[in-house]
Amino acid sequence: MSKTLLATIKTPGFHFPTISLPGKSLLNINKKMRIALLILVPILLLTAFSSWLPLPGPLQTNLRAIMQWPSLAHPFGTDRMGRDVLSRTLSGVQVSLLVGFSVALISTCFGIVLGTVAGFFGKFIDRAIMSVVDIFLAFPSLLLAIGLVSVVGTGLWPVIVAITLADVPRFIRLQRSLVLSLRSRAYIDAARTVKASQWWIMRRHIVPNTIAPLLVTASIAAAHAILVEASLSFLGLGIMPPAPSLGNIIRDGQTYLEQAWWISTMPGLVILLIALSLHFLSDGIREALDPRARK
């Protein structure tokens, strides 16, 4: 199998681009990044200023406006308790973005530390870390998160912890493989010959060169985390009502699918848009950093 083909085979969201330092190139906003920002920025603005919009609060019930069709007053309609679905959705987006961002950030940090240690020192430490990683990778990701939720409990922070724990092993594996490929480069040998300390080499030469591919992976991991959180909440194992999350709004609407299709479908479209924009963002970053990926 050729290299290009190997690269297209999807190992859930993880690519191995060989990339130079992220510098100026990241500032050249390309077409894919522009599409991503075009979707993401309005959603971010709407979410950030949702309290200024002429909408009832996400928890405010109105028994005189139960399950109303989408209208100007309620663009996404209302649910079985007369709550505004758009208002709830925006509040759910806040949760989703918080989960996506936290999981991506925390997993990247842990991935950098443990992956670098495993790849750089090798031997016993490597074997110890990687055998635990392999055990985690023996579970499909959502199932692992479900299993972990049964231990850490439900709610916002437990869910973030569970998804992060399920995600970290893949970051460790990525970082380790990046470090391994960097370790044999000539400039590392050069640094060794002038008796640079291991700590210095790691900090100066290894870690900075792994940031770019990690950035690409992190934005996909954020999209993935948002989907997992929504799935957990949908199954009733994530964020619990009345606090809105995209997953539990959709779960809520399932019972009234026939009478009020908008309760479930509208938040779903929003999830799709967010996931789509994060994928474009990740693709855009990769193209910006790796000239060879451009078509």
Added chain:
Amino acid sequence: MLAYSLKRLLQLVVSTFGVVTLVFFTLRLIPGDAAAALAGDTITGEALERLREQMGLNKPILAQYLTYLWDLVTLRFGETITTGLPISGLLSQAFPITLSIALATITLSLIIAVPLGAMAAFMAHKGRKTLDNLITTAAMLADLMPSFWTGLVFLLFFSLMLGLFPASGMVSFDDPVTFLKRIALPVMVLSVTQIATMARITRTAVLEVLSEDYIRTARSLGWSEVRVLFRHALKNAALPIVTIVGLSFGSLLNGTVIVEFIFTIPGLGSLLVNGINSRDYQLVQTLIVFYALFFVSVNLVTDLIYKQIDPRVQL
């Protein structure tokens, strides 16, 4: 081949052991033990102690671990904490259902995705990009759609509006027609993602093969384009397709949990969600181990098929 199979089998045993160990000790981290979870607020004091003794929870943790391992090896999974039903019985009822959904999804997806991907590659090779672009875009969208959302949309459209498939009701192997009707929607929902991934991979793989010398030779022998495409190109593109079936099996298993929940199908996924909701740790830990074993075995089988298809592969 035999040596390799044995080596992989050994790896499987080792990773299963790791999974079992991890699951056992992680579940012991939960505040309040299984006896307290079972008792709730109703049993306290001495009665609770007796219950602990009954469940073997007063022994040292290492002894509990060894007992647990031995029980697993001898396939004694015990009873659920809440209902007292034997777990092995529940597993043997739920597993065939989940397995049929998974196998049906893989079959349906392959039947649709492989010709579709091959056609897209063929068109792209000829310079006609419309189908190609269409498939690439659709694949990306389908890949990102949350399966619970697709599930609800399908439920709304095919079941509630058109009335084509039942949304609930018995799931039993005794009546094959009803069974197929019942799992049709879940399979369709799961297939959306699978088809997207498989079609994309088939397209890339076939496109690469189409520019090989032996394809030109086949053409020069005067064989029809269809025969060249399906007999020669596709055969050589089989390897990445097998790989992707194996790789996407994890996401397929994730998906079964969701669709079983939506369409109330009593498979492994429903068992797991119910187990967690009723805090039945005995059931949950057995299921998690079972899922991991299932997933790892599928990966093993994929690798072996891989070797079987292409003798060039060095393992």
